[in-house]
Amino acid sequence: MMFYFSSSLAVVSILVAFLLHESNGQLNSTFYSNTCPNVSSIVSGVIQQALQSDPRIGASLIRLHFHDCFVNGCDASILLDNNGTIRSEKDAAPNTNSTRGFNVVDNIKTAVENSCPGVVSCADILAIAAEASVSLAGGPSWSVLLGRRDSRTANQAGANTSIPSPFEGLSSITSKFSAVGLNTNDLVALSGAHTFGRAQCRLFSNRLYNFNGTGNPDPTLNSTYLATLRQTCPQNGSGTALANLDPTTPDSFDSNYFSNLQNNQGLLQSDQELFSTTGSATIAIVNTFSSNRNCLLSKLRSVNDKYG
Numbered sequence: 001m002m003f004y005f006s007s008s009l010a011v012v013s014i015l016v017a018f019l020l021h022e023s024n025g026q027l028n029s030t031f032y033s034n035t036c037p038n039v040s041s042i043v044s045g046v047i048q049q050a051l052q053s054d055p056r057i058g059a060s061l062i063r064l065h066f067h068d069c070f071v072n073g074c075d076a077s078i079l080l081d082n083n084g085t086i087r088s089e090k091d092a093a094p095n096t097n098s099t100r101g102f103n104v105v106d107n108i109k110t111a112v113e114n115s116c117p118g119v120v121s122c123a124d125i126l127a128i129a130a131e132a133s134v135s136l137a138g139g140p141s142w143s144v145l146l147g148r149r150d151s152r153t154a155n156q157a158g159a160n161t162s163i164p165s166p167f168e169g170l171s172s173i174t175s176k177f178s179a180v181g182l183n184t185n186d187l188v189a190l191s192g193a194h195t196f197g198r199a200q201c202r203l204f205s206n207r208l209y210n211f212n213g214t215g216n217p218d219p220t221l222n223s224t225y226l227a228t229l230r231q232t233c234p235q236n237g238s239g240t241a242l243a244n245l246d247p248t249t250p251d252s253f254d255s256n257y258f259s260n261l262q263n264n265q266g267l268l269q270s271d272q273e274l275f276s277t278t279g280s281a282t283i284a285i286v287n288t289f290s291s292n293r294n295c296l297l298s299k300l301r302s303v304n305d306k307y308g
């Protein structure tokens, strides 16, 4: 596995480890080397094309991978539509009117099928698309382990209960990560994917106007950032208006997410709580990922060793 020495690598490496978790040992990076040797460049080419008109699409694609993997593993179940027996995960609360990029996944699948019919699983396409999206956004590259099988069933109830909400407390989110084998370091690192992409006002505007019923904003919000966000999300404005998850470098995959938290510029409650929850172990982890690259690298190596 190729390592680049940066904080953003934390997100990537732990994502890789997390994706390996359910079937560690059976996946390998050469899975399609005889049957579809160009699969990665085909996927990357379609995403590059999509980025021309939608600079957000890479963020949307990596989120699809996350929401797929948290529900019965990385099996592409998130892609299944409603039919007689399937209740689609697309209609689960964390996904409905929120996850996006399905059309680009369809375009990728068409392009892959044109070259290698009936070979590459949709679950692997989502994993490859996540890597390509990070790398095309200026983040690191890594060798994607492949060989996942696609599910024929969806688990909408599982999507509702397993995927964390931005309004949930840190301890509850920690439990949800723990339920899929991810520890607190993994939670902080993976949250760093909020270094790119957007969020709808309805998912954080309580922090701007009436936090926890106080009639006041969230005291952990930087006041300049608060003023900016209030312009983006006026009190009675559209809940679907969008703000950048990373106000500093909105479309780049870098480590600014962690320094934003140190500056009280986390957009979602679930982001800022990683740094602002008194006594939480996550504070030191944010500080580490933001500044101490040596610590980070050794942590990454140990995570990789743990998950193979």
Ligand code: HEM
Pocket (backbone or CB within 6 Å): 015, 056, 058, 059, 060, 061, 062, 063, 066, 097, 098, 099, 100, 164, 165, 166, 167, 173, 190, 191, 193, 194, 196, 197, 198, 199, 200, 203, 245, 268, 270
């Ligand atoms: C820690 C718990 C997490 C919570 C509570 C959470 C919640 C959210 C929410 C509420 C949004 C905005 C959705 C919308 O506006 O419709 C969002 C966006 C996003 N999330 Fe997360 N997330 C979490 C972890 C993750 C992880 C682990 C990843 C990937 C590794 C990730 C990647 C993203 C990306 C890239 C976006 C932007 C998507 C876009 O622009 O389309 N998130 N997340």
